Amino acid sequence: MTSMDPKSIMDTEAPKSLPSTGDYSAPYVIDRAGGNPTEAGFQPEAMSHIPNHGQQLLDRFYAExxxxCAGCDWWQRTxxxxxxxxKSAPVSGADRFAMLGIRVTSLTPDAGHIMTPREHHCGEFKDEFDWDSLPFAYLRKIGxxxxKP
Structure with a gap:
């Protein structure tokens, strides 16, 4: 069994252009929240404002x-x-999942921020994201x- 040099994996050449079909779904995407490419074959200058499929689901849910939480700037999706x-202060592992209805787990989770479902709404909601920075076709797609006219 031969091992690959990690550097050689990182040096693989990325595609020179986007697909001509107009299908800009994964893998040629970037997450607007994290800013990290989801796969090595994306082109940042052309695709930096098109969210990945998971973010697209949340954007559509928020639009509808x-x-x-799905549209809140404080919320980081899992x-x-x-x-x-x-926005919340970190809590004990036992309290993190209470809002999801999980009361007992076989292993106690690590302490951290409260986990909430995407449909939750609280008084701390904030949306300062520049939606105009996204392509019109994407905004139309998520509703x-x-x-809208």
Whole structure:
């Protein structure tokens, strides 16, 4: 069995252009919250404002339901259903998942921010994201109010 040099993996050449089909879904995407490419083949200058599929689900949910954790600047998603409220102070591991209805776990989670479902809404909601920085086609796709006539 031969081992690969990690540097040789990182030096693989990325595609020179985007797909011509107009399909800009994963893997040629960047997460607007984290700013990290989801795969080595993306081109930052062309794709820096198109969220990945998980973020797209949350953006669509927010556009349909209004103010909620899915659209809050304080909220950092774990997946498309739950995430951490970074506005809250860290709590003990036993208290982190209480808002998700989880009362008993086989292992106590680490302390951290409270986990909330995407539909939760509290008085600390904040949305200062510049939605106009996203392509009009994306806003129309998620049903955002800026794309409606």
């Amino acid at each position: 339901h209004g103010p909620c 997946n498309s259903l739950v995430g951490e409220c970074r 955002h109010k800026a794309a």
